[in-house]
Amino acid sequence: MTTKNKKDDSPILEVTNLKKYFPIQKGIFKKIVGNVRAVDGVDFSINKGETVSLVGESGCGKTTTARCIMRALDPTSGEIKFKTKNNEIIDLSKLSKDEVRPYRDDIQMIFQDPFSSLNPRMTLFDIVGEPLLVNGMKAKKEREERVSEIMHQVGLRPEYMMRFPHAFSGGQRQRIGIARALSINPSLIVADEPVSALDVSVQAQVLNLMMDLQDQLNLTYLFVSHDLSVVSQISDRVIVMYVGKIVESGTPKQIFESPKHPYTSALLSSVPKADPRLRQERIVLKGEVANAADPPSGCTFRTRCPNPTDDCRDGNIEMGLIEVSPGHWVDQCCVNCG
Amino acid sequence: MTKKNTKIEKQKPILSVNGLKVHFFTDEGTVKAVEGASFDVLAGRTLGIVGESGCGKSVATRSLLRLVDSPGKIVDGEIIYRGDANKKEINITSLKTSGSDIKSIRGGEISLIFQEPMTSFSPVHTVGNQIIEAIKLHKKLNKDDAKGLTLDWFKRVGMPDPEQRMNQYPWQLSGGQRQRAMIAMALCCDPKIVIADEPTTALDVTTQAQILDLLKELQEENGMSIIFITHDLGVIAEISDDVSVMYLGNIVESASVDEIFHSPKHPYTTGLLNSIPSITNKNRERLPTISGSIPHPHNRPSGCTFRNRCQNPSDDCREGKIEMKLIEVSPGHFVDQCCINCG
Numbered sequence: 154m155t156t157k158n159k160k161d162d163s164p165i166l167e168v169t170n171l172k173k174y175f176p177i178q179k180g181i182f183k184k185i186v187g188n189v190r191a192v193d194g195v196d197f198s199i200n201k202g203e204t205v206s207l208v209g210e211s212g213c214g215k216t217t218t219a220r221c222i223m224r225a226l227d228p229t230s231g232e233i234k235f236k237t238k239n240n241e242i243i244d245l246s247k248l249s250k251d252e253v254r255p256y257r258d259d260i261q262m263i264f265q266d267p268f269s270s271l272n273p274r275m276t277l278f279d280i281v282g283e284p285l286l287v288n289g290m291k292a293k294k295e296r297e298e299r300v301s302e303i304m305h306q307v308g309l310r311p312e313y314m315m316r317f318p319h320a321f322s323g324g325q326r327q328r329i330g331i332a333r334a335l336s337i338n339p340s341l342i343v344a345d346e347p348v349s350a351l352d353v354s355v356q357a358q359v360l361n362l363m364m365d366l367q368d369q370l371n372l373t374y375l376f377v378s379h380d381l382s383v384v385s386q387i388s389d390r391v392i393v394m395y396v397g398k399i400v401e402s403g404t405p406k407q408i409f410e411s412p413k414h415p416y417t418s419a420l421l422s423s424v425p426k427a428d429p430r431l432r433q434e435r436i437v438l439k440g441e442v443a444n445a446a447d448p449p450s451g452c453t454f455r456t457r458c459p460n461p462t463d464d465c466r467d468g469n470i471e472m473g474l475i476e477v478s479p480g481h482w483v484d485q486c487c488v489n490c491g
Numbered sequence: 492m493t494k495k496n497t498k499i500e501k502q503k504p505i506l507s508v509n510g511l512k513v514h515f516f517t518d519e520g521t522v523k524a525v526e527g528a529s530f531d532v533l534a535g536r537t538l539g540i541v542g543e544s545g546c547g548k549s550v551a552t553r554s555l556l557r558l559v560d561s562p563g564k565i566v567d568g569e570i571i572y573r574g575d576a577n578k579k580e581i582n583i584t585s586l587k588t589s590g591s592d593i594k595s596i597r598g599g600e601i602s603l604i605f606q607e608p609m610t611s612f613s614p615v616h617t618v619g620n621q622i623i624e625a626i627k628l629h630k631k632l633n634k635d636d637a638k639g640l641t642l643d644w645f646k647r648v649g650m651p652d653p654e655q656r657m658n659q660y661p662w663q664l665s666g667g668q669r670q671r672a673m674i675a676m677a678l679c680c681d682p683k684i685v686i687a688d689e690p691t692t693a694l695d696v697t698t699q700a701q702i703l704d705l706l707k708e709l710q711e712e713n714g715m716s717i718i719f720i721t722h723d724l725g726v727i728a729e730i731s732d733d734v735s736v737m738y739l740g741n742i743v744e745s746a747s748v749d750e751i752f753h754s755p756k757h758p759y760t761t762g763l764l765n766s767i768p769s770i771t772n773k774n775r776e777r778l779p780t781i782s783g784s785i786p787h788p789h790n791r792p793s794g795c796t797f798r799n800r801c802q803n804p805s806d807d808c809r810e811g812k813i814e815m816k817l818i819e820v821s822p823g824h825f826v827d828q829c830c831i832n833c834g
Contacts, residue, residue, distance in 0.1 A: 352722055353724065357767075381696070382767070384799060409770045424696055427728050428810060429748040430749070431728075437697075448785070
């Protein structure tokens with residue numbers, strides 16, 4: 154069920170049957186009355202130097218997946234196999250908080266909101282240098298050199314090192330966020346909606362920067378976004394999620410030019426095109442996103458599908474990805490509904 | 492600096508804004524949020540105002556309802572509202588901010604749809620009651636009739652289970668439902684103009700598509716004008732008839748939606764259009780960007796505000812000698828005079 158890699162190099166990250174349930178507690182004894190299945194059996198892999206994007210609407214589980222990989226959340230079950238710099242393969246999901254620590258410098262995160270993710274009381278040097286200090290670079294001189302090098306790399310002037318975040322614009326702050334993530338030479342970067350808080354002209358600058366840095370430093374990105382145009386620009390592979398499950402995955406060309414899943418098609422047709430001559434009829438999905446605390450049995454999309462089969466409507470078809478063309482995987486239930 | 496749209500002949504715009512200046516007098520200095528903006532709103536059409544954060548688009552439209560709070564102040568310009576052909580023109584800038592005149596315009600003649608319906612509804616009243624309150628304020632209806640009208644509007648905006656939703660609190664509704672309730676509230680008193688301030692920015696694309704379609708449908712039924720503010724050019728292309736592009740408190744270009752997207756004249760408009768990532772772009776292609784960044788509001792450049800980011804400014808422009816002023820380059824297409832040839 155794992156998505157196939159086109160390149161032959163072995164994956165840097167392999168996620169198998171990842172689940173994250175959040176318990177719903179009720180009453181004075183906090184009895185568990187149910188689970189919100191935020192991520193419900195997700196499989197994918199990322200090769201070295203690749204950009205893989207998770208897309209979907211709010212609540213589909215894309216951020217939860219990313220946070221489980223970061224071990225900011227403890228996954229309920231599943232495997233997260235990660236290849237470290239020393240080519241050791243470790244399962245992040247099985248390690249304790251302390252055991253994960255040595256591998257923290259290998260995976261770093263870029264956050265969505267550049268205004269709330271930077272401490273207003275720390276200077277740029279402290280912010281970007283903190284990961285270095287934590288990871289054992291004690292000499293201040295050495296840290297200063299590294300911070301100034303990395304600031305130069307992300308297009309910030311090293312003279313600004315002693316300033317506080319409030320002196321910077323949104324785009325510059327996001328560059329600071331990127332500098333902090335890069336300071337300890339990670340191999341995998343998890344970027345959670347890194348450009349969605351930015352204006353379009355600044356967004357283009359930050360996307361270009363991320364692509365340039367990837368080429369220079371051979372970075373691997375897991376890119377989480379709800380914006381399909383951004384995703385099509387930057388990704389090597391795209392994974393579409395719906396209510397905790399992957400419904401389609403493939404190259405941007407496969408996903409954007411010949412989507413097979415009805416949900417992908419509806420998402421694509423909802424994206425407003427920046428050309429008034431291309432105004433078109435949209436595929437409007439009926440109803441609302443299914444409740445992750447009580448998802449429909451069988452195919453989770455059946456309540457909104459434009460033409461479900463009888464078996465699907467009764468919830469008799471299990472979800473599972475099948476390969477429709479090399480590297481293009483679609484949920485088996487919806488292969489013919491699109 | 493006034494401009495007329497030639498497509499609709501002889502019809503006076505329902506709202507004209509001329510040389511509007513709104514300044515914020517802060518301790519650190521004066522922030523010129525809006526510095527001489529002019530635009531017209533035509534009856535039954537949608538004007539899209541597009542610009543990046545801090546360009547003054549929200550402040551400009553808030554001043555139409557005199558909702559700019561201290562230390563902000565309208566220092567110059569006029570806002571002429573011609574809601575009724577039989578009545579006199581009203582200059583909104585001359586009204587008192589808390590008088591009965593402006594109160595009858597707010598919500599009754601011109602209403603506002605906010606970006607984040609979660610924070611703009613009161614969390615301790617049911618959505619139904621909040622809309623009933625608005626109706627009772629502007630229409631002489633008793634409670635039962637107002638309730639009936641609210642229910643009617645809930646149905647028109649496509650709210651699922653309208654009877655039940657009326658008695659629910661904002662936090663019990665989903666984002667899309669809240670925005671539908673917001674639209675019902677804005678339209679329930681049959682306003683002539685609806686200002687929609689980033690109404691879909693907080694929503695998912697599929698919900699955004701539903702809300703845009705709903706606004707278009709309601710406009711066809713009611714014939715109201717819409718001022719649609721957004722930073723998303725895709726949404727502008729989708730919904731607008733006319734577009735004004737704002738940069739640092741000035742309108743730098745305004746034209747019909749087709750002209751803006753297919754023959755933009757101002758380098759800022761061109762830059763914005765080029766920097767949109769698109770599904771049809773080549774994968775991993777680098778996007779063209781506008782060099783530099785938006786100047787800090789305290790350091791507004793003199794003369795043409797775009798000159799420090801312009802690719803080929805003239806010598807006069809570089810020195811800040813050219814005043815900003817819209818001139819008509821083709822019928823209905825207005826561009827800032829300094830940048831006509833830089834684009």
